Amino acid sequence: MAEVTELLRGVAAGEPGAADQLYSLLYPELSRLARRHLHAVGPVTLDPPALIHELWLRTRGMVVPAYRAQFFALASRVMRSVVVDQLRRRHADKRGGGVAEVTLNTSALLEFAATPEGEPVTSPSSQAAQGMDPIRLDEALNALAAIDERAHRVVEMRFYGGMTKDEIADLLGVSVPTVKRDWRRARAFLFEQLRG
Template sequence: MVSASDEAPVTQLLARARAGDAQALGAAYSAVYDELKRAARAQLRRMRDAFETTALVHEAYLKLAGGAQLTAVDRNHLLALSARAMRQVLVDDARARKADKRGGGQEALTLTSALGSSEAAAIEVLALDELLASLHAVDERAAQIVELRYFGGYSEVEIAGMLGISDRTLRRDWRKARAFLLAEMSA
């Protein structure tokens, strides 16, 4: 868990970034970089994806830094937005790999060829993304919890702190989210 003294500089950097300081976002991201790499490494290991940890963290930063107005107000919010950006990077990559399978210059995939681990990971990411979109429409906080656990790699205690909820509320929402996702997968 992060202490308030560790969070204050990130909050100040994010305030400067929102005020227009172009280098403040980079500094804030640097302050949480090791934590983001740990989360990305855990996610990629769980998915058995070929994406590299550093590349995922950097792509997420580019997604956050590019174009849109930064909305992060503190360290936890930046970590949550980064987890969402990592999810978007992995989903975009999976869609691109899936599009390649439909004729992007690749050999045709036959019924006898087995899916490699990266193809299976791409299918898993796309399926989870669709399920999360459905869950988000029903319960936004539960979807955010799944996103932070699955794509961010954060523990229950860390997520409860990020969302400002009790451990008990988090566990209840996590059970509800899992039940929803299992029901949707079996439907």
């Protein structure tokens, strides 16, 4: 853990080789995170190594957070962006080509939005998330970010990053009950955005 923090600080300070060492050290965890994102959207031409490579390319030159949890939140955000960008390109290329569209599975959305507090959906690969249109979900998440950035971050960290409520509360500097409220509010908002 201390080694990761040292490497993150080294990357932020521009130390030669620090970024390569960081990605090598975190590769297994980044690979798991990449698989979560890719499993959520079904077949795409990306695989975990390609998604990690895209993460590497997109974060070069960025200000990298100094703490592990913040880094993984950033990595999750960037991976989601890469996957959604690829899906948009694929849909644009195939539009009108007789290819079946990805559609929203309303029952899955209802399950996602109505999941009891004791059984939250914490993974894009969960039964509740299957069938959701990732592009519409991304648009709904962007709409959420425009009105409630913290709730948006809670969804990203919990749903895509697989973080616990305690980890999210610590990272955001808020209480666990606040994270729970943000999670409930975000799910209700996303339900309204996606069912229409």
